[in-house]
Amino acid sequence: xxxxxxxxxxxxxxxxxxxxxxxxxxxxxxxxxxxxxxxxxxxxxxxxxxxxxxxxxxxxxxxxxxxxxxxxxxxxxxxxxxxxxxxxxxxxxxxxxxxxxxxxxxxxxxxxxxxxxxxxxxxxxxxxxxxxxxxxxxxxxxxxxxxxxxxxxxxxxxxxxxxxxxxxxxxxxxxxxxxxxxxxxxxxxxxxxxxxxxxxxxxxxxxxxxxxxxxxxxxxxxxxxxxxxxxxxxxxxxxxxxxxxxxxxxxxxxxxxxxxxxxxxxxxxxxxxxxxxxxxxxxxxxxxxxxxxxxxxxxxxxxxxxxxxxxxxxxxxxxxxxxxxxxxxxxxxxxxxxxxxxxxxxxxxxxxxxxxxxxxxxxxxxxxxxxxxxxxxxxxxxxxxxxxxxxxxxxxxxxxxxxxxxxxxxxxxxxxxxxxxxxxxxxxxxxxxxxxxxxxxxxxxxxxxxxxxxxxxxxxxxxxxxxxxxxxxxxxxxxxxxxxxxxxxxxxxxxxxxxxxxxxxxxxxxxxxxxxxxxxxxxxxxxxxxxxxxxxxxxxxxxxxxxxxxxxxxxxxxxxxxxxxxxxxxxxxxxxxxxxxxxxxxxxxxxxxxxxxxxxxxxxxxxxxxxxxxxxxxxxxxxxxxxxxxxxxxxxxxxxxxxxxxxxxxxxxxxxxxxxxxxxxxxxxxxxxxxxxxxxxxxxxxxxxxxxxxxxxxxxxxxxxxxxxxxxxxxxxxxxxxxxxxxxxxxxxxxxxxxxxxxxxxxxxxxxxxxxxxxxxxxxxxxxxxxxxxxxxx
Numbered sequence: 001x002x003x004x005x006x007x008x009x010x011x012x013x014x015x016x017x018x019x020x021x022x023x024x025x026x027x028x029x030x031x032x033x034x035x036x037x038x039x040x041x042x043x044x045x046x047x048x049x050x051x052x053x054x055x056x057x058x059x060x061x062x063x064x065x066x067x068x069x070x071x072x073x074x075x076x077x078x079x080x081x082x083x084x085x086x087x088x089x090x091x092x093x094x095x096x097x098x099x100x101x102x103x104x105x106x107x108x109x110x111x112x113x114x115x116x117x118x119x120x121x122x123x124x125x126x127x128x129x130x131x132x133x134x135x136x137x138x139x140x141x142x143x144x145x146x147x148x149x150x151x152x153x154x155x156x157x158x159x160x161x162x163x164x165x166x167x168x169x170x171x172x173x174x175x176x177x178x179x180x181x182x183x184x185x186x187x188x189x190x191x192x193x194x195x196x197x198x199x200x201x202x203x204x205x206x207x208x209x210x211x212x213x214x215x216x217x218x219x220x221x222x223x224x225x226x227x228x229x230x231x232x233x234x235x236x237x238x239x240x241x242x243x244x245x246x247x248x249x250x251x252x253x254x255x256x257x258x259x260x261x262x263x264x265x266x267x268x269x270x271x272x273x274x275x276x277x278x279x280x281x282x283x284x285x286x287x288x289x290x291x292x293x294x295x296x297x298x299x300x301x302x303x304x305x306x307x308x309x310x311x312x313x314x315x316x317x318x319x320x321x322x323x324x325x326x327x328x329x330x331x332x333x334x335x336x337x338x339x340x341x342x343x344x345x346x347x348x349x350x351x352x353x354x355x356x357x358x359x360x361x362x363x364x365x366x367x368x369x370x371x372x373x374x375x376x377x378x379x380x381x382x383x384x385x386x387x388x389x390x391x392x393x394x395x396x397x398x399x400x401x402x403x404x405x406x407x408x409x410x411x412x413x414x415x416x417x418x419x420x421x422x423x424x425x426x427x428x429x430x431x432x433x434x435x436x437x438x439x440x441x442x443x444x445x446x447x448x449x450x451x452x453x454x455x456x457x458x459x460x461x462x463x464x465x466x467x468x469x470x471x472x473x474x475x476x477x478x479x480x481x482x483x484x485x486x487x488x489x490x491x492x493x494x495x496x497x498x499x500x501x502x503x504x505x506x507x508x509x510x511x512x513x514x515x516x517x518x519x520x521x522x523x524x525x526x527x528x529x530x531x532x533x534x535x536x537x538x539x540x541x542x543x544x545x546x547x548x549x550x551x552x553x554x555x556x557x558x559x560x561x562x563x564x565x566x567x568x569x570x571x572x573x574x575x576x577x578x579x580x581x582x583x584x585x586x587x588x589x590x591x592x593x594x595x596x597x598x599x600x601x602x603x604x605x606x607x608x609x610x611x612x613x614x615x616x617x618x619x620x621x622x623x624x625x626x627x628x629x630x631x632x633x634x635x636x637x638x639x640x641x642x643x644x645x646x647x648x649x650x651x652x653x654x655x656x657x658x659x660x661x662x663x664x665x666x667x668x669x670x671x672x673x674x675x676x677x678x679x680x681x682x683x684x685x686x687x688x689x690x691x692x693x694x695x696x697x698x699x700x701x702x703x704x705x706x707x708x709x710x711x712x713x714x715x716x717x718x719x720x721x722x723x724x725x726x727x728x729x730x731x732x733x734x735x736x737x738x739x740x741x742x743x744x745x746x747x748x749x750x751x752x753x754x755x756x757x758x759x760x761x762x763x764x765x766x767x768x769x770x771x772x773x774x775x776x777x778x
Contacts, residue, residue, distance in 0.1 A: 192234030
């Protein structure tokens with residue numbers, strides 16, 4: 001009858017028929033009055049959320065004191081009711097650390113448990129010993145589970161150091177106590193280096209297996225599973241090997257936990273699009289598709305439901321980094337309708353409001369998420385980001401400090417604290433926090449006087465390149481430019497070794513360009529900025545934006561590298577053009593600088609407002625200055641050309657003057673025909689110069705005009721005197737004289753005075769020629 005009732009109870013419990021299991025279990029306990037049947041009946045009450053009934057049953061006959069399993073279940077009931085002091089009173093404050101030193105003996109026992117019908121030297125059968133060994137194994141497992149519950153109680157009381165020790169002891173006592181190991185990894189209670197050392201210290205050989213021949217493989221498989229839960233900043237090569245082995249050898253390539261581990265690694269490498277593709281594939285599995293209604297109306301509602309809560313923070317972060325605000329909006333609405341009591345629902349709403357720059361609303365929902373899950377690192381970090389986005393540095397420092405206290409092994413709160421002190425110009429505190437963040441992410445040994453960390457690529461250790469970038473910014477502000485260049489170079493080398501997206505580290509390369517510019521290494525700085533523009537022209541998202549400052553003549557204004565309150569892509573590209581223009585001006589290439597600054601004004605001018613508009617104003621000021629310098633250089637070149645040309649013209653004018661003087665001598669000795677040609681040419685020259693020559697004519701032209709005018713005046717006076725004499729002589733004997741004149745040969749040109757001093761005679765009247773000359777001049 002007892003076997004029948006136990007089978008019936010277990011079958012009802014497997015079908016989640018808790019009322020039938022309680023009814024049958026109560027009858028079984030009344031028949032046997034066994035501690036084991038009492039425990040199972042209390043387990044049924046616990047599964048049905050009847051914690052008070054389970055405690056009442058366990059309190060009878062002093063079961064809590066006699067059985068470790070009953071003590072574990074009673075403490076768990078108190079924890080579910082948030083009565084942590086009562087749970088600790090049952091569990092006690094001390095961990096059974098003596099069980100940690102008995103691995104070898106337990107390994108021998110587990111080896112014997114895997115064998116049947118073993119005969120010892122004394123000839124006795126081992127059946128009874130096997131039962132005792134099983135009992136001891138169950139006792140060890142329950143002791144490890146109680147260490148885990150003890151850690152939960154300490155964590156609820158904010159005693160995180162004691163909670164960490166309890167979790168570590170739980171895993172050391174029973175390496176299969178995954179809940180304790182998950183708490184250590186999920187809450188970042190250890191640094192990445194400490195996590196790796198702790199994993200290596202675990203005794204995976206103590207794992208029991210039904211098939212003794214598979215014990216070693218089971219131990220190796222468990223170790224690889226635990227490796228995928230480590231921080232992605234420590235030993236990336238070891239993490240990759242474990243993931244690949246589980247994906248290929250054990251056919252777990254489509255398992256959600258393995259895909260999530262890959263996505264986390266891609267996210268730390270700033271490969272946000274690839275990480276988003278993996279998280280989206282997790283949320284759109286065939287299992288979720290089966291939940292859809294036949295009409296397809298529930299496709300949107302159920303696609304992103306029914307998954308582990310750990311997937312949502314990473315998926316939301318990838319959506320934020322890729323700028324998918326529409327997807328964030330739809331996901332937030334779906335979660336609010338179908339999972340209104342989950343912390344990640346309010347986290348999704350807060351991330352959406354942060355993406356659309358509604359900071360106050362984002363802060364409210366981040367606060368709600370942190371209240372529902374006080375140990376949610378994304379909620380606390382997002383809550384602190386809202387203060388940083390508004391420039392409330394004191395409140396941001398307080399929130400980041402709380403996150404640093406809750407998540408002692410994560411370097412992110414220390415990094416953000418250093419960035420806030422950097423924004424407040426507290427360089428000493430910024431250096432200390434950033435050095436602590438670097439020590440956490442890479443395992444470097446901290447010292448009293450922090451110095452330059454070693455090159456992380458030499459040792460093959462992991463780390464966060466963003467920490468090195470921020471350290472470089474601190475050195476830049478402290479005018480330690482050589483150290484700043486070293487930090488920026490190490491950050492780029494580490495990012496390359498991690499196969500990070502190059503576009504995510506454009507700002508780091510720009511920072512190095514500014515440091516090189518201040519060191520006077522202008523050509524190297526120009527190459528860095530040109531490389532930044534080449535990478536940025538690819539159209540990829542720039543991701544992190546820890547920009548040092550750009551256009552204002554080297555004024556360094558470090559922006560948040562967490563994507564909050566930083567330059568957008570357009571502002572970064574515009575500032576790169578501005579920085580390139582500054583270097584070109586220093587190199588004396590003013591024309592190229594004008595082109596670069598004009599491009600900066602064009603890019604920044606289309607940015608709207610904020611920091612981008614301010615950058616456009618700075619670029620415009622520099623562009624005006626560059627144009628002034630360019631015009632001054634142009635005038636100087638023109639003056640130089642005039643000076644060179646005037647020297648040539650002065651030599652030519654002197655030769656022309658000598659030729660004119662020689663020509664004047666020949667004119668005075670020339671005949672009447674040459675004089676007439678000179679007069680005609682002088683008239684044409686005077687007519688041309690009157691229309692074309694400006695008052696500021698050259699000296700040569702002025703001399704020609706003076707000579708021509710003097711000759712014309714002399715000819716006019718002579719013509720008038722001759723005309724008066726001719727008219728006075730006209731009388732009765734004029735015909736005879738005219739006949740005589742016709743008989744004498746007369747030259748067509750004006751003749752010189754004869755020897756008797758008589759006036760020369762003309763073939764035509766002088767007045768007509770004078771009028772024709774005047775008409776031509778007019």
